[in-house]
Amino acid sequence: MTKTTKCISPIDGSVYAERECLSKDAALEAVARARKAQKAWAARPLQERIDLVLGALAEVERTHDRMVTELAHQMGRPTRYGGELGGLKERATYMAKIAHDALAPTVIEDSAAFSRKITREAHGLVFVVAPWNYPYMTANNTIAPALIAGNVVVLKHAAQTILVGEHLADAYHAAGVPADVFQNIVLDHDTTSALISENAFDFINFTGSVGGGQAMERAAAGTFTGVATELGGKDPGYVRADANLDAAVDGLMDGAMFNAGQCCCGIERIYVHESLYDGFVEKAVAWVNALKLGNPLEEATTLGPMANVRFAKEVRAQIDEALADGATAHIEKMPADDGGAYLTPQILTNVTHNMRVMRDESFGPVVGIMSVKNDEEAIELMNDCQFGLTAAIFTADAEAADAIGARLETGTVLMNRADYLDPALCWTGCKNTGRGAGLSELGYHALTRPKSYHLKKA
Structure with missing residues (x-):
């Protein structure tokens, strides 16, 4: 029996959207396509990746009315506030602005005898599990810098804001980001846990409840997959x-x-x-x-x-x-x-x-x-x-x-x-709020791994 995910609109309790969840096999095929596409994406010039991400931002802005209306229906935010475009632009443009410096090698020595440096290497496949409360900004806080850094991204959005994932995918694809480089997929909890436990991803970014974060960490136990979490707050x-x-x-x-x-x-x-x-x-x-x-x-x-x-x-x-x-x-x-x-x-x-x-x-x-x-x-x-x-x-x-x-x-x-x-500052928490580093230069460090070069020339 095919499982579905429903968005119940808080406006009137009606079913605003319903989507079929991917089977485990279909999800694994999506992961395989993403992995196949990653090397070519990372090989593109950094500025080209930046321009494509900024193009997606422009596409979201062009379709701003869709954002505003769908947010009201999905999670109840009044249309008078205009959605999330302002914050989305501020964050994505800042991360684009600092990308060259944040991802540049740290040169320790460049002499006739030695070349010693630390570079930033993309993790590979980043899995973003996004929440419903600020569904554009929280998702794109990771999507944009992950893609800029050379990762490919698979997004699983919350059921309450399931259309946001589709809107973001439409925008990125319209801007020229290949379909396999950024994928929005619909998964149930069991399939999500199974993919994580089978080491399908190289890095996981989860924003949600404490219980959800614990489930992510349990699923990832023993895989050595990095899990960044932003959980509860008071x-x-x-x-x-x-x-x-x-x-x-x-x-x-x-x-x-x-x-x-x-x-x-x-x-x-x-x-x-x-x-x-x-x-x-x-x-x-x-x-x-x-x-x-x-x-x-x-x-x-x-x-x-x-x-x-x-x-x-x-x-x-x-x-x-x-x-x-x-x-x-x-x-x-x-x-x-x-x-x-x-x-x-x-x-x-x-x-x-x-x-x-x-x-x-x-x-x-x-x-x-x-x-x-x-x-x-x-x-x-x-x-x-x-x-x-x-x-x-x-x-x-x-x-x-x-x-x-x-x-x-x-x-x-x-x-x-x-x-x-x-x-410009690191978005992070402590205690049961979880562990992670979003945005700022440290956000790029979280979405990449260090790689050291010690080259003896003579």
């Missing part, structure tokens, strides 16, 4: 006594609520100096009450549904548990809240770290806010977490932010902004 924000209150509210609440809170580096817990606490909560509540929950296809909507009913169910459960344990909710149920994917955003106070809403990943439009006396208490609470992706500090003192950041167990420290990925 990112904190800290508002120091010297912070600009309005800027902190705008930055942190946007970080908590944009994309219905479904952001890898979204703000899920906030610690505010006691001198600003009451004012912050008051302004934060007003900020959230100004949101318009509704159909993402309507221009007035600023907050769409969560991508799936089951995701909203988990957020509701965390909120209900917190309220039962003494937390205070500040946002009244909104008219569009249907008990399903359409979920009222929520601010909670009187929360503690004994509550799941302050401990487990929520990945939805809810945030807990706590008062702190000083930096020491804030640092202790920010580090009291199983995850470590980003941490945001709002302060007028850059030196203080730097000192606090040095003590935080996180992958990225942000000052006076939140929920942002700088492509």
Whole structure:
């Protein structure tokens, strides 16, 4: 019996797209075609590969309306925000810009006696398993630099955003990237695990849940295949006594609520100096009450549904548990809240770290806010977490932010902004957020292996 993958639209619960999963044999044939194509692709001049990747980016831009409409139907992002083109362009163009330097040999010696250098060699076949929440940017964070570095790529996209993989493949192929060099395929979990365990790939990049990352590592055990993971998050924000209150509210609440809170580096817990606490909560509540929950296809909507009913169910459960344990909710149920994917955003106070809403990943439009006396208490609470992706500090003192950041167990420290990925900096995490190095020069290093030359000339 042929297995299928379905995308259930959060707009109305209908089946928006359905695709057949490849059998194991068909998937192995796709892998074989990719491997056969890799050497010729890597042999092309670097600038030619860069130009083809940038051509794919231009093709996505040309078909921007498709991105916007399909995203709304697949995962509920309001069309007013225009999809992901801005971030996609920023990241891909930066990686193209630095490619020559990042992939250049490190020359140790070039004399009459010796030539000694370290080059970067493509892994070969890179397998990208992409998530649904920022489906273009997260996928292309690896696809673009992997192809530029001389790898071939097989993409498996999340079921919730299955059409994104097709759109990216259409764009790359229209730009001139050979069909076997970049393939988008549909796989079920069992076939995915079987391919990994049989050493089908040379490098795996997975973005998703902790459980999904563990499954990837288990499947790869003993194959020596590199596995890069970006998993859960529970990112904190800290508002120091010297912070600009309005800027902190705008930055942190946007970080908590944009994309219905479904952001890898979204703000899920906030610690505010006691001198600003009451004012912050008051302004934060007003900020959230100004949101318009509704159909993402309507221009007035600023907050769409969560991508799936089951995701909203988990957020509701965390909120209900917190309220039962003494937390205070500040946002009244909104008219569009249907008990399903359409979920009222929520601010909670009187929360503690004994509550799941302050401990487990929520990945939805809810945030807990706590008062702190000083930096020491804030640092202790920010580090009291199983995850470590980003941490945001709002302060007028850059030196203080730097000192606090040095003590935080996180992958990225942000000052006076939140929920942002700088492509010039390494995107990485610690603890149960996983291990990996995306974008920046280190992203190229992750997608290649070092190869040393020690050439004695005389």
